[in-house]
Amino acid sequence: MPLRQTLDFLLYDWLHAQQLTGRPRFADHSRETFDAVLDTCERIAREKYAPHNRTLDIEEPRFDGEKVILPACSKEAYDAFAASGMLSAAQDYAIGGMQLPYTVESAAHTFFAMASVSMGSGMLTVGNANLLMVHGTELQKQVFALNEFSGRWSGTMCLSEPQAGSSLSDIVTRAVPDGEGFENDPLGPRYRLTGNKMWISAGEHELTENIIHLVLAKIPGPDGKIIPGTKGISLFIVPKKLVDADGRLTGARNDVALAGLNHKLGWRGTTNTLLNFGEGKFKVDGRAGAVGYLVGRPHEGLRCMFHMMNEARIGVGMAAVMLGMAGYAASLEYAKNRPQGRPVGPAGKDPSRPQVRIIEHADIKRMLLAQKSYCEGALALALYCARLVDEQHTGEPDVANEARLLLEVLTPIAKSWPSEWCLEANSLAIQIHGGYGYTRDFPVEQYWRDNRLNMIHEGTHGIQAADLLGRKVRMEGGQGLELLAGRMRATMARAGSRADLAAYATALGEALTQVADATKAAWSTGDPAEALANAVPYMQAFGHTVIAWIWLDVALSVPANSNDPAHEGRLRAARYFFHYELPKIGAWLQVAASRDPTCADMPEEAF
Numbered sequence: 001m002p003l004r005q006t007l008d009f010l011l012y013d014w015l016h017a018q019q020l021t022g023r024p025r026f027a028d029h030s031r032e033t034f035d036a037v038l039d040t041c042e043r044i045a046r047e048k049y050a051p052h053n054r055t056l057d058i059e060e061p062r063f064d065g066e067k068v069i070l071p072a073c074s075k076e077a078y079d080a081f082a083a084s085g086m087l088s089a090a091q092d093y094a095i096g097g098m099q100l101p102y103t104v105e106s107a108a109h110t111f112f113a114m115a116s117v118s119m120g121s122g123m124l125t126v127g128n129a130n131l132l133m134v135h136g137t138e139l140q141k142q143v144f145a146l147n148e149f150s151g152r153w154s155g156t157m158c159l160s161e162p163q164a165g166s167s168l169s170d171i172v173t174r175a176v177p178d179g180e181g182f183e184n185d186p187l188g189p190r191y192r193l194t195g196n197k198m199w200i201s202a203g204e205h206e207l208t209e210n211i212i213h214l215v216l217a218k219i220p221g222p223d224g225k226i227i228p229g230t231k232g233i234s235l236f237i238v239p240k241k242l243v244d245a246d247g248r249l250t251g252a253r254n255d256v257a258l259a260g261l262n263h264k265l266g267w268r269g270t271t272n273t274l275l276n277f278g279e280g281k282f283k284v285d286g287r288a289g290a291v292g293y294l295v296g297r298p299h300e301g302l303r304c305m306f307h308m309m310n311e312a313r314i315g316v317g318m319a320a321v322m323l324g325m326a327g328y329a330a331s332l333e334y335a336k337n338r339p340q341g342r343p344v345g346p347a348g349k350d351p352s353r354p355q356v357r358i359i360e361h362a363d364i365k366r367m368l369l370a371q372k373s374y375c376e377g378a379l380a381l382a383l384y385c386a387r388l389v390d391e392q393h394t395g396e397p398d399v400a401n402e403a404r405l406l407l408e409v410l411t412p413i414a415k416s417w418p419s420e421w422c423l424e425a426n427s428l429a430i431q432i433h434g435g436y437g438y439t440r441d442f443p444v445e446q447y448w449r450d451n452r453l454n455m456i457h458e459g460t461h462g463i464q465a466a467d468l469l470g471r472k473v474r475m476e477g478g479q480g481l482e483l484l485a486g487r488m489r490a491t492m493a494r495a496g497s498r499a500d501l502a503a504y505a506t507a508l509g510e511a512l513t514q515v516a517d518a519t520k521a522a523w524s525t526g527d528p529a530e531a532l533a534n535a536v537p538y539m540q541a542f543g544h545t546v547i548a549w550i551w552l553d554v555a556l557s558v559p560a561n562s563n564d565p566a567h568e569g570r571l572r573a574a575r576y577f578f579h580y581e582l583p584k585i586g587a588w589l590q591v592a593a594s595r596d597p598t599c600a601d602m603p604e605e606a607f
Contacts, residue, residue, distance in 0.1 A: 003114060003325065003568060004042060006108050006158045010380055014557040015354045015387050021515040023394050034104045035350055040084055041108040048077040049115035056118055056269030057446050061205070068204045068258070068271055076464075077119050078207045081112070082151025087122045087129075095146055106318065106386035110379070113322035114329075117450050118269030123315040124201060127308040128155025128214055132237070135296045135304040139186055143247040144212050144237055153210040157308055158197040158238075158275065166463060168216065168302065169229045173197065173224055173277065175217040175236060175292060185293065192289030193217050193238060194278030196259065199457070203273030204240075204258045210249065211240040213256065213294060214308065215277065216301050235301030236292030238277065253282040255290040260553065266449035310407075312458045313415035318382045320454040322377040324422025327429035327447040332368055334442070335359035358432070362567065367432055371425040373581065377417040377547045380554050385414045405480040406487070410546070412468040414459040416461055417543035419454035426451050465535035468542060469592075470528065473519055481519070484546075488512055491553045498560060500571070504578045506550050511582055515590050521593035533600040538592035541585035548582045 011017045018031045044426035052073040059071045059576070081087070089105045091097025112121040132140055147153040164170040173195025177183070182190045193215060197203075203211070218232040226232055242250045259274035280288035296304045339355040358364045388410070426448040430437035437444050455461050473481045488508060495505035518538060522531045551574040558567045578597040590596075 002332075003110065003329075004038065006376060006379065007038065007110065007471055008572075009552070009557075009566070010063075010383050011103065011107055011246065014380070014554055015103060015383060017101060017103050017387070020103070020390060020394070025099055025343040025394050026101055029100070030345060033147075037089070037098075037104060037108050038111075041086065042111045044077075044084060045081050045111035045115035048073075048080045049112055049119050052077065052119065052445070053116035053269075054443070056149055058117060060263065060268045061271040063204075063258060063261055067206055068261070070205060070207070070269070070271070071095055074205075074269060077116075078151075081121060087126055087151050088149035089276045091133075093147055096150065099144055099413075102389040103383060103386040110318065110322050110325075110584065113319050116269065117319050118267040119321055120270055122154070123312060123319075125153075126159060127311045127315070128157065128212060129309060131214065131304060132295065134307055135235075136237075137188055139245060140188055140237065140295065141241060143187060143245065144239075147210070148212060152208060153212055153239075154202060154208040155212045156200050156203050156214065157305065158200050158203075158213050158215040158521070159305065160199045162198045162274070165394075166460060168233065169193070171216060171233070173215065174226070175216040175219045175234060176289075178289075178291065187243075188237065188293035188295070191217075191219065191236060191292045191294060192287070193236060193276060194289055195290045197275045197277065199262070200273045200275050202273050202581040203271060204261075205271050209241075210243070213238040213240070213275070214295070214305065216305060217292070219298055221299075223597070230302050230571040232299060232469065233301040234298050235295040235304045237295055238290050238292040242291065243427050252378070254590045255280065255282045255284055255288060257281040266446070274314075298317065309458060310411055313411055313464075314382065314385055316454050316458045317378070317414040317416075317418045320380045320418035320451055321375060321382055323426040323447050323451040323454075324371065325379065327444050327451075328368070328375050330442065330444050330447070331371065331429035331432040331437075331534065332359075334436075334437055335364050335368060358452075364432060365420065367428040369573060369576045370580070371428050372569065373420040373551070373577040374425045376570070376573060377551050377554075377577060378422055380550045381410070381414055381547060382418070384550065385410055397465040402483055405476065405483050407481040408475060409468075409472045409484050410541065412464040413543045413546050414473060415458065416455075416464040416539060417547060419451075419460065420540070421543075421547075423455065426523045437453060440505065461536055461539075465539040466532050469519070469522060469535045469538050470532050473542075474523070481591075485512055488545075488549045491549055491556065495552050495557055498556070500560060501552065501555055504548075504574065506577055507560065507582060508545070508548050508552055511548060511585055514585060515542055517544050518589040518593040525595070529600070530595040530597075534592040534596060535587035541588035541592070544581055544588075546583050548577055551577050 020026045021029050055071055055073060063070050085098060088097040089100040090102050093099055109121050125148050129145040132145040148155050161171050175191040175193045178190040178192050183550055215236045215238045216233050217236060218226050219234050221227045239254055242252045242254050242255055255278050257276045257279055259276045262272040264272055277290040278288050284291050335358050338358045340358050342349045342353050343356055386405050388403040392400050429444040430448060433442055433444055436442050492505040492509050495501040555571055555574045558570050
């Protein structure tokens with residue numbers, strides 16, 4: 001099914017995004033303006049992104065000793081995207097935005113991710129600017145965030161370090177006050193940073209005039225010593241090129257140097273870098289040390305950065321969804337046109353009969369239906385989360401608070417579930433293509449390689465699982481989990497009155513009970529080491545339960561006895577998920593509930 005048809009159904013028939021126009025912030029909009037945005041993004045993605053997806057995979061970024069070189073199509077695509085206004089789509093009119101609902105903005109971005117995910121659509125730039133709009137000073141917003149929203153500058157997030165990886169408490173990048181009077185710089189208290197950061201997406205390129213790095217570093221405490229752990233971390237704006245208080249480039253480079261490019265399995269169109277801060281290659285005022293401006297209060301850097309990290313996690317989940325959708329579309333087209341084999345009749349196969357297309361084989365249908373259930377279910381979840389963002393920002397106080405709690409619980413799932421299961425969809429797409437799928441003659445191998453990153457970046461599977469079971473389901477006395485369960489029960493109650501969905505409602509209720517019981521059992525001893533030893537299987541079961549709920553809720557928007565093939569496809573995908581996928585949760589939850597020590601107790605020497 002074409003992506004646009006699926007988006008229209010999910011946006012308007014299921015999520016009722018058009019009702020958002022009744023709120024003051026979105027009063028100037030209508031379904032027509034929403035559709036116009038989708039039309040524009042679909043066109044740019046088709047014309048500027050999709051034709052160059054393979055080019056970006058083959059022509060990797062390279063450093064010529066002075067600058068990073070990307071294919072010319074990268075610049076053309078970036079300029080077209082920036083000109084569309086999508087970088088500031090959700091921002092206020094006063095700063096050049098469209099005041100577009102995040103639900104619609106998120107849907108619009110799907111076209112770019114599906115056409116060429118590594119071409120990029122400004123996820124980190126927008127996240128960087130959004131963080132500054134919340135935690136930055138007025139001048140930091142004016143100088144840095146607004147230039148990012150306009151597309152003049154781009155942004156990154158610099159967390160990981162070669163020796164620390166995801167363990168942020170172990171970062172060693174340092175920031176010290178930049179001499180007497182440093183605290184009075186109009187752009188914010190000024191520091192000098194030294195250290196190394198790794199895995200920085202879009203950390204060096206020539207697509208924009210400047211790159212604004214948001215860097216985590218540790219500053220001395222009142223006693224002059226570094227506070228250990230994450231409590232000592234602060235956040236800094238570190239521009240690649242120095243700017244003045246009016247947002248003009250001064251012509252001087254900051255002391256930020258490219259240490260190397262990472263050569264990746266996928267996402268090759270996006271540079272991935274190692275950056276050295278303060279190595280002295282580009283001295284500022286004759287001294288080594290990268291100039292950085294404090295964001296927020298000292299030692300609260302991680303709290304500020306989570307604003308961007310959580311936004312990025314939902315974005316990563318959507319990228320995984322759309323790579324899965326791209327593979328599904330390719331394998332569906334292939335299956336419809338590839339003749340191979342003959343059907344089995346009562347007397348076996350008749351070699352005199354002509355070959356059939358492989359889509360007529362039951363096992364091919366199984367793999368296609370699995371892809372459809374994974375990808376369209378995950379797309380619905382991602383858009384549901386986007387709708388919660390709009391509720392959080394524009395809903396009545398009670399509604400906004402509920403949206404906040406639901407987002408807290410669902411964010412680890414919105415990131416992890418598509419990253420795992422839409423990757424599996426890409427694997428099935430290769431399988432459907434057979435040997436051809438393993439070659440570069442078809443795009444499905446690239447989709448798989450691109451998607452493999454999404455289980456890693458912005459928090460690995462293990463980190464998401466520990467966050468879910470260790471914090472999210474227990475936070476605020478378990479209110480978020482109970483609220484989610486309440487939403488599921490409401491869906492079950494509605495589905496119970498439809499003969500074609502009642503059995504699914506019962507199955508979902510049983511799954512929800514299993515998840516609740518496993519949550520309590522995992523924590524029954526109060527020992528975090530025991531509870532979290534099987535956090536990933538727990539998260540897999542939790543995610544499958546969430547997607548089953550999403551599919552049931554989506555199915556309720558399909559009219560009973562409809563003759564529309566698209567509607568039948570949705571009901572069949574829901575049926576597949578309840579028959580083939582939801583039953584898997586028992587095994588996952590069993591090891592979590594019993595706090596099975598098989599993995600945790602495995603002695604190193606036994607490996």
